[in-house]
Amino acid sequence: MSGKAWGWALFALGVVTVGAGTGLFVWLGLSKGDQLASILSLFVGIAGLAASIAGLVLARKPSAVQAITGSSISGNAEVVRNVGGNYTLRRAPSTAAAPVPGTTSTTAPVAAEQTITGSGIGGSARIVDGVTGNVDINE
Incomplete structure (x- = not known):
C-alpha cells in the first residue's frame, strides 16, 4: 500500500472513530458519557506514558561502535x-x-x-x- 493510501485509510479510521465516540456519548447521555471518557482517558494516558518511557530507554541504549x-x-x-x-x-x-x-x-x-x-x-x-x-x- 502506498503512503497516500495509508494516509487516506488513517483519515477514514479517524473519522469513523470520532463518529462512533460522538454517537456513544449522545446515546449514554452527558453524565455517563463523561464518566466513560474519564476512564478511557486514564488508559490512554497510561499507554502514552509507557510508550514514552520505552522510547527513552531505547534512545539511551548505547550503540555498538x-x-x-x-x-x-x-x-x-x-x-x-x-x-x-x-x-x-x-x-x-x-x-x-x-x-x-x-x-x-x-x-x-x-x-x-x-x-x-x-x-x-x-x-x-x-x-x-x-x-x-x-x-x-x-x-
Whole structure:
C-alpha cells in the first residue's frame, strides 16, 4: 500500500472513530458519557506514558561502535560484526609495504557504527556486518 493510501485509510479510521465516540456519548447521555471518557482517558494516558518511557530507554541504549582510528597498520585491517551466517576471507600473503608515517587518511570521522578513519593501512581494509553464518579466514 502506498503512503497516500495509508494516509487516506488513517483519515477514514479517524473519522469513523470520532463518529462512533460522538454517537456513544449522545446515546449514554452527558453524565455517563463523561464518566466513560474519564476512564478511557486514564488508559490512554497510561499507554502514552509507557510508550514514552520505552522510547527513552531505547534512545539511551548505547550503540555498538567498532572503529579503527588514527592507526598505522602494515598489513590488512578487518572490522567484522553481527556474524550469523557463513563468511570466508581468503588472502594471499600481504606484499604491501608498511604505511609511511605521517601519510594517514585525511577523511573526517563519520558518525557510523563501523569505521576506519584517519589510519594508514599497508594492505586491504574490510568492514563486514550482518553475516548470517560462520566466518572463515584463510591467510
